[in-house]
Amino acid sequence: MAPFKLNTKYLESYIAPHEMEAVKAQAELAAKTLEERTGAGNDFLGWLDLPVNYDKDEFARIKAAAKKIQSNSDILIVIGIGGSYLGARAAIELMKSPLYNNLKKDTPDIYYVGNNISPTYLNEILSICEGKDLSVNVISKSGTTTEPALAFRVFRDLVEKKYGKDGAKERIFATTDKARGTLKELSDKEGYETFVIADDVGGRYSVLTAVGLLPIAVSGCDIDAVMAGAAQAREELKAGFDNNDCYKYAAIRNILYRKGKSIEILEAYDPSFAMMAEWFKQLFGESEGKDNRGIYPSSCIFSTDLHSMGQFIQDGSRVMFETVVDIKKPKQDFFLEDDAQNLDGLNFLTNQNMSVVNRCAFEGTILAHTEGGVPNIVLELEDTTEKSFGYMVYFFEKACAVSGYMLGINPFNQPGVESYKKNMFALLGKPGYEDQRSALEAKLGR
Ligand code: PA5
Numbered sequence: 001m002a003p004f005k006l007n008t009k010y011l012e013s014y015i016a017p018h019e020m021e022a023v024k025a026q027a028e029l030a031a032k033t034l035e036e037r038t039g040a041g042n043d044f045l046g047w048l049d050l051p052v053n054y055d056k057d058e059f060a061r062i063k064a065a066a067k068k069i070q071s072n073s074d075i076l077i078v079i080g081i082g083g084s085y086l087g088a089r090a091a092i093e094l095m096k097s098p099l100y101n102n103l104k105k106d107t108p109d110i111y112y113v114g115n116n117i118s119p120t121y122l123n124e125i126l127s128i129c130e131g132k133d134l135s136v137n138v139i140s141k142s143g144t145t146t147e148p149a150l151a152f153r154v155f156r157d158l159v160e161k162k163y164g165k166d167g168a169k170e171r172i173f174a175t176t177d178k179a180r181g182t183l184k185e186l187s188d189k190e191g192y193e194t195f196v197i198a199d200d201v202g203g204r205y206s207v208l209t210a211v212g213l214l215p216i217a218v219s220g221c222d223i224d225a226v227m228a229g230a231a232q233a234r235e236e237l238k239a240g241f242d243n244n245d246c247y248k249y250a251a252i253r254n255i256l257y258r259k260g261k262s263i264e265i266l267e268a269y270d271p272s273f274a275m276m277a278e279w280f281k282q283l284f285g286e287s288e289g290k291d292n293r294g295i296y297p298s299s300c301i302f303s304t305d306l307h308s309m310g311q312f313i314q315d316g317s318r319v320m321f322e323t324v325v326d327i328k329k330p331k332q333d334f335f336l337e338d339d340a341q342n343l344d345g346l347n348f349l350t351n352q353n354m355s356v357v358n359r360c361a362f363e364g365t366i367l368a369h370t371e372g373g374v375p376n377i378v379l380e381l382e383d384t385t386e387k388s389f390g391y392m393v394y395f396f397e398k399a400c401a402v403s404g405y406m407l408g409i410n411p412f413n414q415p416g417v418e419s420y421k422k423n424m425f426a427l428l429g430k431p432g433y434e435d436q437r438s439a440l441e442a443k444l445g446r
Pocket of ligand 1: 082084140142202205414
């Protein structure tokens with residue numbers, strides 16, 4: 001049984017059967033283009049077969065490195081940005097806990113740096129590391145991205161000062177291109193253990209490579225089960241449109257987009273899903289948002305955000321649709337006891353599990369929002385086990401690719417990301433950017 005399934009029950013008043021029929025051929029063509037590798041960006045399709053076609057020797061090295069880190073470190077510092085950190089963090093928070101670092105556990109705490117340029121954040125993580133044993137996993141496909149490169153300078157220095165050059169070799173792990181880039185060169189020179197991000201796997205599609213798998217394994221998750229879930233999805237999601245929830249989800253998104261619903265809010269009723277939604281936003285945002293097109297991906301965690309964005313969703317501009325990930329089986333439940341005095345009047349909620357209250361919040365909200373003019377897609381996630389996580393990752397990756405092809409864009413490039421970098425480098429005086437610098441400073445009124 002698929003652990004991640006589409007439920008279209010709440011879409012009935014928004015999408016008629018004939019509309020699905022009309023778009024079916026387009027979805028099938030997009031899927032065929034993907035499977036036959038004939039579309040734009042087809043040199044970045046390594047992720048399609050990753051769940052079965054991965055380097056088994058490297059996989060064994062990932063597990064060994066994770067064991068080593070678990071045995072000699074209190075803290076693992078994960079350095080990376082965008083696709084080079086979001087998947088790992090999403091996985092760890094979903095499968096372990098958003099409070100992972102606060103749990104009583106026998107695995108290292110994990111902190112993520114190099115995903116911003118805040119000096120405050122960096123200083124705080126450095127002070128957390130004081131007096132602790134640490135290892136570092138620096139992740140950058142290009143090996144040249146400014147944010148992680150800057151953070152790596154700081155943590156390499158810290159590890160070398162603490163453990164010496166030889167000790168550092170035992171504690172620094174680099175995940176990068178197999179041959180190119182500054183990080184690869186430096187790792188080879190210093191003798192760090194390296195893991196490979198294949199040429200044909202883009203950053204946001206790389207969670208099932210060493211990029212995601214090493215930190216995920218350090219957190220104590222079973223990475224064999226993650227890959228097994230993804231392999232199940234790879235097999236099942238090859239089916240024809242009528243039996244393929246992934247293609248249907250891509251098709252529904254496109255129907256809604258054509259009806260003016262240009263914002264998708266990914267939602268779940270558990271805070272452990274918050275980083276998963278960040279991963280989703282990067283996957284779909286960077287893949288689809290180009291050529292002045294695309295659905296803007298956003299997210300909410302309910303019931304928390306019903307007290308912030310709930311008003312807008314119920315009543316504001318009708319520009320969005322919701323995709324609710326309905327986690328069927330929470331990791332834990334909590335029995336709500338009766339209170340003899342009932343001074344707070346909450347006894348109507350008691351003598352049952354808290355998950356029942358959460359489910360009523362979900363059902364009440366979806367009815368209210370649907371009646372308020374917001375189409376709701378439901379994706380049912382059986383549980384938050386490794387297998388289900390792996391399945392869901394592959395589902396979203398494939399849906400994103402199919403959806404992007406339906407939209408007529410290349411889902412595998414990200415030309416827009418370069419613009420801010422050029423400006424930043426020019427303003428910082430990076431050699432080679434001198435001409436742009438004066439023009440930008442004039443615009444800033446300097
Ligand atoms: O999805 C992508 O390609 C990007 O988000 C990259 O992952 C991100 O820019 C980091 O790049 P790199 O791994 O080269 O440092």
